[in-house]
């Protein structure tokens with residue numbers, strides 16, 4: 001299978017209170033087409049920093065990131081922006097929906113930016129939102145949606161333009177259990193069906209059985225890579241090697257968590 005995304009000793013160093021800290025420390029990983037990776041690890045282990053570098057929103061201090069064989073570090077800022085818009089879909093810890101656009105328009109925005117808004121793609125946007133349980137909320141503004149509904153709009157927006165790489169930072173943080181399972185299941189299904197490379201950061205280990213690979217981070221480094229169903233199931237605590245069953249949607253969603261890094265929020269406004 002073709003490698004879509006690859007990092008070579010990628011490192012991000014920050015000035016911390018007591019000297020330099022490597023938020024991401026010489027990480028090498030690769031993701032193939034059709035592969036769904038769950039990125040897990042304790043708070044502060046470097047997951048968001050890693051994802052922001054993969055999304056070409058943050059420059060590594062050292063090392064290389066290759067997407068589709070192209071080295072992000074050799075691109076100009078303008079090239080990186082164009083590359084990100086076309087090839088990468090992402091949703092971060094806050095969803096950054098455009099407040100004056102409806103749910104459907106927020107999703108269509110990605111198509112419009114890429115010059116790909118036509119009847120067929122508009123139908124796909126509606127279908128995708130319906131698949132995420134928002135078929136009756138297409139024309140609502142973000143403020144008329146619950147936090148969890150907004151988060152699902154952001155998931156649809158990350159996927160709609162068929163990006164080769166899909167990155168999601170805790171996309172289920174403000175969803176209740178049933179909706180979280182449903183969203184991750186849809187996310188995984190689309191990555192598999194469309195042969196994308198997907199990485200999802202999650203704190204919720206119950207979600208990892210949907211992933212093909214689980215990468216655990218600790219102190220900026222990869223501490224383990226799990227690919228066997230049994231190992232992944234053991235991590236999830238299910239004790240079984242199969243994926244969780246499809247769930248019904250029953251209860252309402254909780255509000256979205258605040259974004260932790262203001263720089264990311266600022267960077268996301270370019271989208």
Ligand SMILES: Nc1ncnc2c1ncn2[C@@H]1O[C@H](COP(=O)(O)OP(=O)(O)OP(=O)(O)O)[C@@H](O)[C@H]1O
Nearest residue numbers: 014015016023041042043044045046047048049050
């Ligand atoms: N802009 C910054 N300046 C200085 N240090 C930073 C900055 N951003 C992140 N860090 C530090 O880098 C480390 C990794 O942070 P990161 O946000 O990547 O962690 P994370 O694994 O996503 O955590 P969480 O699970 O809490 O979201 C932490 O020690 C954090 O304090």
Ligand SMILES: [Mg+2]
Nearest residue numbers: 047048049169
């Ligand atoms: Mg984080």
